[in-house]
Amino acid sequence: MKALFLAAEAEPFVKIGGLGDVAGSLPPALRRVSIDVRLVLPLHGVIKKQGLPLHFVCEFSLPYKKKEIIVKVFSLEWAGLTVYFIDGTPISPTAPVYSSDPLADSLKYAFFSLAALRLARELDWQPDILHANDWHTALAVYALKQLRATDPFFASTASVLGIHNLPYLGNGSSALLKAFGLSPGRHALLPKWTQTLPLPLGILAADRIVAVSPSYAREILTPEYGSGLDEFLRARADSISGILNGLDLERWDPLNDSCLEKNYSSETLADRKANREHLQAEVGLPIHADAAIMGMVNRMDYQKGMDLLPEALTGLSLLKQKPAFDWQMVILGAGDAEIEARARQLESEFPTRVRVVTRFDVRLSRMIYGGADVIIIPSRYEPCGLTQMIAMRYGCVPLGRSTGGLRDTIFDYDQTRESTGFLFEEATPQSLLGGMIRALKTHRDKQSWRELQLRGMAQDFSWDRSADQYKKLYADVMREFSKNPEGA
Numbered sequence: 099m100k101a102l103f104l105a106a107e108a109e110p111f112v113k114i115g116g117l118g119d120v121a122g123s124l125p126p127a128l129r130r131v132s133i134d135v136r137l138v139l140p141l142h143g144v145i146k147k148q149g150l151p152l153h154f155v156c157e158f159s160l161p162y163k164k165k166e167i168i169v170k171v172f173s174l175e176w177a178g179l180t181v182y183f184i185d186g187t188p189i190s191p192t193a194p195v196y197s198s199d200p201l202a203d204s205l206k207y208a209f210f211s212l213a214a215l216r217l218a219r220e221l222d223w224q225p226d227i228l229h230a231n232d233w234h235t236a237l238a239v240y241a242l243k244q245l246r247a248t249d250p251f252f253a254s255t256a257s258v259l260g261i262h263n264l265p266y267l268g269n270g271s272s273a274l275l276k277a278f279g280l281s282p283g284r285h286a287l288l289p290k291w292t293q294t295l296p297l298p299l300g301i302l303a304a305d306r307i308v309a310v311s312p313s314y315a316r317e318i319l320t321p322e323y324g325s326g327l328d329e330f331l332r333a334r335a336d337s338i339s340g341i342l343n344g345l346d347l348e349r350w351d352p353l354n355d356s357c358l359e360k361n362y363s364s365e366t367l368a369d370r371k372a373n374r375e376h377l378q379a380e381v382g383l384p385i386h387a388d389a390a391i392m393g394m395v396n397r398m399d400y401q402k403g404m405d406l407l408p409e410a411l412t413g414l415s416l417l418k419q420k421p422a423f424d425w426q427m428v429i430l431g432a433g434d435a436e437i438e439a440r441a442r443q444l445e446s447e448f449p450t451r452v453r454v455v456t457r458f459d460v461r462l463s464r465m466i467y468g469g470a471d472v473i474i475i476p477s478r479y480e481p482c483g484l485t486q487m488i489a490m491r492y493g494c495v496p497l498g499r500s501t502g503g504l505r506d507t508i509f510d511y512d513q514t515r516e517s518t519g520f521l522f523e524e525a526t527p528q529s530l531l532g533g534m535i536r537a538l539k540t541h542r543d544k545q546s547w548r549e550l551q552l553r554g555m556a557q558d559f560s561w562d563r564s565a566d567q568y569k570k571l572y573a574d575v576m577r578e579f580s581k582n583p584e585g586a
């Protein structure tokens with residue numbers, strides 16, 4: 099089985115967000131289950147600067163308006179598979195991976211998507227599956243469907259589109275389709291304003307659509323999460339499913355994490371105490387053995403729900419609970435300036451309890467996973483989320499909003515004896531506060547808490563589990579496609 103896997107970013111070459119984690123882990127995991135997978139990435143400026151030992155593969159040109167754009171392709175072998183890097187003028191060496199200029203980004207990723215698809219033909223390597231991810235590469239799926247009608251080379255290639263974050267549809271130049279020789283998409287339920295946008299077009303054309311968790315796959319069919327496409331998505335519901343992302347278990351291992359004061363495993367969980375104290379000392383909180391340390395490691399943006407926290411913490415401090423809850427909080431994250439500023443204010447409101455660090459700091463994030471008792475994830479939506487999986491692996495109990503991948507990976511304390519954390523329903527400070535109270539009460543019961551930690555640590559979040567599911571999905575879609583080559 100041959101799969102061409104396209105992404106805007108992939109670790110270790112370039113990582114900006116969760117997509118980079120997935121595209122850096124899933125292709126090697128697919129390779130391990132015997133899929134001949136090849137990864138294609140843009141040769142971003144940040145990759146060029148690394149001086150990787152790249153080999154020149156080929157050069158060809160793509161028609162654009164009445165001219166041609168030259169495509170140069172390089173490759174290297176990595177983790178048992180070939181990685182191709184696409185270069186050309188739309189992929190500017192000085193531009194960031196995602197810029198604030200939608201026009202530049204839409205041209206860059208349209209060019210990349212179409213060049214990556216053409217690459218298969220240049221290599222004379224016929225993929226069974228084209229697997230694109232998010233809006234950046236969705237146009238490859240759309241172009242494939244048009245090509246299949248005229249080009250026998252692609253006649254038996256089925257497509258899978260991964261959705262990691264639906265609201266990013268790929269706004270940009272609506273003239274791009276025509277410039278690259280593609281016709282606009284038509285579907286009675288596809289809103290007019292989306293008919294030239296990459297993600298909706300990819301959804302229209304894909305043989306299968308995979309969201310990164312089963313719950314998110316259901317949620318995007320609703321008006322609340324559907325980004326204006328819910329009706330259209332419902333029309334494609336039979337082709338939509340969800341497969342949970344995995345976690346890189348080697349990168350995230352409390353037994354081998356050099357950022358921790360003391361390494362530990364489920365067998366030596368008591369050693370975690372040293373990391374708690376180290377975390378308190380590092381951020382300047384009182385070293386207090388009984389305090390429940392709550393942590394938050396999140397991008398500071400509206401999606402992540404950081405703005406729910408101030409009112410929830412105020413509520414917590416006003417509780418007439420006897421004995422009073424003893425809590426501390428460490429918040430780490432960078433992003434939106436206003437949200438950062440509001441978070442920093444919490445330090446002056448709770449000087450002996452709260453510390454806020456508004457920068458990107460890998461070491462501190464790992465110290466929080468290894469030292470905090472609870473991790474708070476109040477996301478408004480969360481396609482999958484890695485934070486809760488990392489936290490569980492580190493024996494840090496997650497308290498998350500019941501949405502998307504959080505709902506699929508955290509088993510709620512009051513709902514099941516197999517519980518691994520706490521879920522709260524509404525994206526409101528009151529609902530978050532309710533969750534905090536349940537977590538803090540449970541934390542007082544040392545035995546129950548330890549059991550919660552151990553159950554979290556024993557969860558199987560390996561990529562191999564996800565890769566098996568993708569392999570099955572690829573086989574299903576190939577079978578369906580061979581029966582009905584017209585596709586969606």
Ligand code: NHF
Nearest residue numbers: 116117262480481482483
């Ligand atoms: O984990 C990778 C990531 C998800 O929930 C995350 C998100 C973006 O919002 O699939 O994509």
